[in-house]
Amino acid sequence: MAYDLEEQEQLATLKAIWKQYGNLITxxxxxxxxxxxxxxxxxxxxxxxxxxxxxxxxxxxxxxxxxxxxxxxxxxxxxxxxxxxxxxxxxxxxxxxxxxxxxxxxxxxxxxxxxxxxxxxNDDYKAIARIRLAGIALDEKNYELAMTQLSGEFPVDLQAEVFDRKGDVLVAQAKIDDARKAYQAALEKMTDKNSARQLVQIKLDAIGGSAADAVVVNK
Incomplete structure (x- = not known):
């Protein structure tokens, strides 16, 4: 098959490009x-x-x-x-x-x-595991370890549970004022539809707190 002059020039150009860049392209x-x-x-x-x-x-x-x-x-x-x-x-x-x-x-x-x-x-799983480890440490009366597990950052939707558990640990240590603040913080982070809210309120009332001490968040 014969090529005209223009086609021959194009082929020559392609061959030159392939010779220079063929390996790279490959x-x-x-x-x-x-x-x-x-x-x-x-x-x-x-x-x-x-x-x-x-x-x-x-x-x-x-x-x-x-x-x-x-x-x-x-x-x-x-x-x-x-x-x-x-x-x-x-x-x-x-x-x-x-x-x-x-x-x-x-x-x-x-x-x-x-x-x-x-x-x-999964950060949520990690956070829940730490809260549960704190609960076991509380049962074992290892209060320092329990508070260590509850320190640091936690997902927003689990912070109420963290404060609730902190309140439990502080009550066990007879640190009632601090426990009251922890329970109040837990209530502040709970909506009025949270099923755990009533239990936290009962614990707060038991140590001399009141509903008026906590800011109710309605969502």
């Missing part, structure tokens, strides 16, 4: 395709992981219903070991902590909650 294409393949593989892997974790979590729930704490702990540990990157691992650890607590196994309960604090990628 590597860019290879990198792009490799990245896409890796992303696709990772997405499939994540989907598969989530599916397997979901099945194991459902099986664990059956053990919870049967009050078989030993099986609950094994399932939770399996989820943490094999599917730590999924939300099911954190949920399983929280459920296992409650199961262990109900079985009076505080060591396992604390271990499960601490895993959530250290490993979970």
């Amino acid at each position: 590597w860019i294409l290879i990198i792009a395709l490799s990245a896409y393949a890796a992303w696709t593989q990772w997405s499939n892997y994540q989907s598969n992981q989530s599916g397997q974790a979901s099945q194991l979590y459902e099986e664990m729930q059956k053990s919870v219903a049967a009050k078989d704490d030993a099986k609950v702990q094994r399932a939770a540990n399996d989820l943490k070991e094999k599917f730590a990157s999924t939300s099911y691992a954190s949920m399983a650890a929280m459920v296992a902590a409650k199961s262990a607590f109900d079985a009076n196994d505080l060591t396992s309960a604390k271990s499960q909650l601490q895993w959530v604090v250290d490993k979970s990628k």
Whole structure:
């Protein structure tokens, strides 16, 4: 096939460009395709992981219903070991902590909650785990540790519960004035629709507080 002069010049230009940049273009294409393949593989892997974790979590729930704490702990540990990157691992650890607590196994309960604090990628789970660890520390009369767990930043929607738990710890320490302030702070952060509001108010009244001392937030 014969080319006219203009076409021959265009071909020559293309050959020169390819000679200069061909390898670079090829590597860019290879990198792009490799990245896409890796992303696709990772997405499939994540989907598969989530599916397997979901099945194991459902099986664990059956053990919870049967009050078989030993099986609950094994399932939770399996989820943490094999599917730590999924939300099911954190949920399983929280459920296992409650199961262990109900079985009076505080060591396992604390271990499960601490895993959530250290490993979970969900800030709400981390915060709830810290609040529950504070509750266990309170039961064990380790008031300093309880207050340590309740220090630092917490999500806005959990701050009322933090102040409520602080009030409990302060009452146990006979620091009534500080406890009153903590309960009042808890009420200030609760809406009038919060189911826990009445209980906090009862505790506040019991140590000489009153509804007038707290700012009611109606939402």
